Amino acid sequence: MQSYYVTTPIYYVNDEPHIGHAYTTIAADVLARHYRMSGGDVFFLTGVDEHGQKVEQAAEARGIQSIELADAVVERYRSLWPSLEISNDDFIRTTEARHKKAVTAMWQRLDKAGAIYKGFYEDWYCVPCETYWTGTQLKDAGRWEDKVCPDCTRAVEQVKEESYFFRLGDYQQKLLDHIHAHPDFIGPESRRNEVLRFVEGGLRDLSVSRTTFSWGIPVPGDEKHVIYVWIDALTNYLTAAGFPDDVSAQWPADVHLIGKDILRFHAVYWPCMLMAAGLPLPKRIFAHGWWTVEGAKMSKSKGNALQLDKLLETYDADTIRYFLLREVPFGQDGDFSFSALKQRYNTELANDMGNLLNRSLSMLHKYQDGALAAIGSEQEIDRSLVAAVEAMQRDVDAAMQRQAFHEALEKIHAVVRHGNRYVEENAPWALFKQGDHLRLATVLYHLIESLRLIVLQLSPFMPKKCSLMLAQIMNADIRVESLSLADSGGWGLLSEGHVCGKPAPVFPRMD
Ligand code: ME8
Numbered sequence: 001m002q003s004y005y006v007t008t009p010i011y012y013v014n015d016e017p018h019i020g021h022a023y024t025t026i027a028a029d030v031l032a033r034h035y036r037m038s039g040g041d042v043f044f045l046t047g048v049d050e051h052g053q054k055v056e057q058a059a060e061a062r063g064i065q066s067i068e069l070a071d072a073v074v075e076r077y078r079s080l081w082p083s084l085e086i087s088n089d090d091f092i093r094t095t096e097a098r099h100k101k102a103v104t105a106m107w108q109r110l111d112k113a114g115a116i117y118k119g120f121y122e123d124w125y126c127v128p129c130e131t132y133w134t135g136t137q138l139k140d141a142g143r144w145e146d147k148v149c150p151d152c153t154r155a156v157e158q159v160k161e162e163s164y165f166f167r168l169g170d171y172q173q174k175l176l177d178h179i180h181a182h183p184d185f186i187g188p189e190s191r192r193n194e195v196l197r198f199v200e201g202g203l204r205d206l207s208v209s210r211t212t213f214s215w216g217i218p219v220p221g222d223e224k225h226v227i228y229v230w231i232d233a234l235t236n237y238l239t240a241a242g243f244p245d246d247v248s249a250q251w252p253a254d255v256h257l258i259g260k261d262i263l264r265f266h267a268v269y270w271p272c273m274l275m276a277a278g279l280p281l282p283k284r285i286f287a288h289g290w291w292t293v294e295g296a297k298m299s300k301s302k303g304n305a306l307q308l309d310k311l312l313e314t315y316d317a318d319t320i321r322y323f324l325l326r327e328v329p330f331g332q333d334g335d336f337s338f339s340a341l342k343q344r345y346n347t348e349l350a351n352d353m354g355n356l357l358n359r360s361l362s363m364l365h366k367y368q369d370g371a372l373a374a375i376g377s378e379q380e381i382d383r384s385l386v387a388a389v390e391a392m393q394r395d396v397d398a399a400m401q402r403q404a405f406h407e408a409l410e411k412i413h414a415v416v417r418h419g420n421r422y423v424e425e426n427a428p429w430a431l432f433k434q435g436d437h438l439r440l441a442t443v444l445y446h447l448i449e450s451l452r453l454i455v456l457q458l459s460p461f462m463p464k465k466c467s468l469m470l471a472q473i474m475n476a477d478i479r480v481e482s483l484s485l486a487d488s489g490g491w492g493l494l495s496e497g498h499v500c501g502k503p504a505p506v507f508p509r510m511d
Contacts, residue, residue, distance in 0.1 A: 004040040005253040006031045009262060010049040010092060010236050013073035014058040017080050018298055018308050019324075019336060020259065020291050026321050027288065027330065027405060028257045029086045033460035034400050038485050043250050045240045046081070047092030048074050052229040053127055056215035066215045070095060080308065084317045085463050087481070090240045094232055098239055103217045103227060105244035106235045106277060110166065111220075115276035121163035121207045124156040130229050132159075132207060164209040164225060171272035172203045178271065178281065186267050187286040187403060188331035191260065195267045206269060234270045238279070253282040255403065260287040286403045289333035291324075318462035319345055325405040325461060342510045348413055353454075354507035356419045357469055360447040361503035367432050370475075371499045372448060373441035381425060382446050386491055388418045389453050393489065396457050405461075412457050419450050448473060449494050456480070456488060468506050475501040 008028045011021050025046055032044035050070040059069040074093060081088065092099065110116050124133040126149035133149065133156060141150030149156050176199055179185055179192065186192040209225035210216075216226035235243070241250035258266050263285075271281045292298065311320060323341045326348070328334030364370055378386075392415045399408035422443075431440040452473050459466035459480035466480045475498075 001039060001041040003043065003250065003254075004032075004035040005043045005241070005250050005255075006035075006045070007237050007240075007253055007256050008046040009258050010047040010094065010233055011077065012052075012054065013048050013050050013070045014055045016073070017077055019293065019311070020298060021077075022080075022084055022308055022320070023291060023324050024257050024259060024288065025081065025086055025088075026084060026324055027403070029084075029088070030321070030325065030405060030460045031255065031257075031400060031403070032087055032089075033463065033481075034396075036481075037456070037460065037483060038397070042089065043241075044088045045090045045092060045237065046086070046088045047090070047236060047240075048077055048094070049229070049233045049236075050074075050094045051216040051226075051232050052130055053210070053213045053215070054130065056213050057127065059215075067095065083312055084321070092236050092240050094236060096239075099232075099236060100217050102239035102243045103232050103235045104220050106231065106238070106273070107220055107227060109244075109277040110273065113276050113278065115167045115170070116164050116208065117167070119163060119165050120160065121165075122160040123158075123207070125159045126152065126154060126156045128152055128154055134204075159212070161211050162225075163207045163211075164219060164222075165205040166208045166231075166273065167276070168203045168206045168269065168272050171275055172199060174275055175199055175203075175268065175272055178275075182283075184284055185281075186263075187284060190331070191263055191267070191287045195263065198264065199268060203268070203272070230265050230269060231273065234265065234273065237282070247279075252280040255284045255286055256282050257403070258285065258287050260289060263287040286331070288330050288403075289328065291328075291334050291336055293336045294338075295335055315341070316464065318465045319349070322349065322409070322462055326409045327406075329406045330403050345507070345510055348416075349507040350509045352413065352416045352420060353458075354505065356416055356423070356447075357451055357472065357506065358503045359423060360419075360444070360451055361472055361500055363428050364444050364448065364500055365502060367428065367440060368444065369499075370502070372445050372494055372496055373437070374496050375442040375445045376438040378442070381422065382442065385418060385422050385446055385450055388415050389450050389491065392457060393453070393485075408457075409461065412454060415450065415454055419447060419454070422450075423447065445494070448500060449491060452494060453489070453491065456483060456485065459483070465506055468504075472501040472503060472506075475499055 006028050008024045011017065028044060028046065032042050036042045055069060056066050059066040062069065078091065124135065124138060126133065129149055129151050131151065137150060138144045143150050147156055148154060179196060186195055208228040208231055209219050210228065211224050214226060216229065217232055219225035219227055237253055237256065238247060238251060241247040256266055266285045274281050323344050326344060327340060392411050395411040396408045399411065426443040428440055428443050431443065455466045455469045455473065463480050467478065470478050470480060
């Protein structure tokens, strides 16, 4: 069994989970489900990032301990993920003992490799972004006068303090070589180019400890320093793989899914740290785009955070999952709007998918008492449907390898449309009238078998809906999670005499 390790970012606990966090996590879940079904030994990790000044300040503002704030928000994530059908294998908290052990070991490894030195830090710091800026960077961005962060435009603070540094600059050429030698290391292409430009511009050593707050993991042997949040956070991917013990069973990760906001940390700092520590680099980092909601940027002050809970009161998890991955090519920015969701659902799910399932099962019950009958020889029109189904299986797998979810769904939907055309063109009602039972049985068989295989490919995206559809097709209570493509993915597995369940609406129209 081939191992497949997929991760999401670990989310900050100073904010409530919203649709942006759900997006990355759903995408990772779809990959995990797809590769499990394909026979992979999948390890799917998500979790939370609990340390840092932001959390310390947020807790202080509420008059509670940092860990109390963390405990409360962690629960929100833990309870949210099952309601979105997230099937993570591990959930990491950076306050756990296993993580402290891993981060301490990581630091010691970097130190031993001579990649860390002590110096003085004098710069500008954006607390919300947890990013340091040089005066030059502020000037270049036209932010010097305002002293605000070039990214988020909030006020930056000047800092001068003793700090440990990581020799990031030493890894510039090695990183460039790696990116050039591994064209798939960073996706999509536009982000890869962005990283190349950034690294070519020069890498300056990175301040990797702070003395101005205490909510974090102390530097081994110099406990007044706290390890920089990004070393702490990024190491989570190793912690869950068992670091500092032997990690070869899981590591390196097959793909780190992230938003474009944290590309530099993952595609520059993280690989350089791993090179310094003598550890293999992740195989791929994919940075997706940014969601706005009804045209507006999501923010705490607008209370958009609530929308995910509200959304789940109105729409089921599968519809949200489908919409997010179908609406926008993975990698590009998108806007979440209720009208777009409704339209996508009504057109593709209620009309096309729901209709194909419903009419196929209805005809099978009307003309053959719900049972598949012996079929005649295949005509060109039948072979073309089978070919489309088989091409879909290959195309979906290829799309998953590139995290092109929208493409996978487009390929599936194309076969759904093909199926509906096949119904029109073969007109089973006319075959029935003419008494051509052999041809009728052939057409119905091809429809039901296509549906079964469509549902299998769609199941990582819509696990609940697909279980419902499969239950009708198989006339048995089958959870899609129990299926493997090796056992169920071939054409022609349904046999003569198989009785399907009665059709029941899976995608009622939205008004
Ligand atoms: O950055 N659109 O945590 P975070 C799309 N703790 N994706 C979005 C989004 C939006 N509007 N808003 C958030 C951190 N995301 C660090 C990560 S990893 C070692 C440490 C998603 O809570 C997206 O995946 O700010 C983004 O990268 C992530 O949430 C940021 O989460």
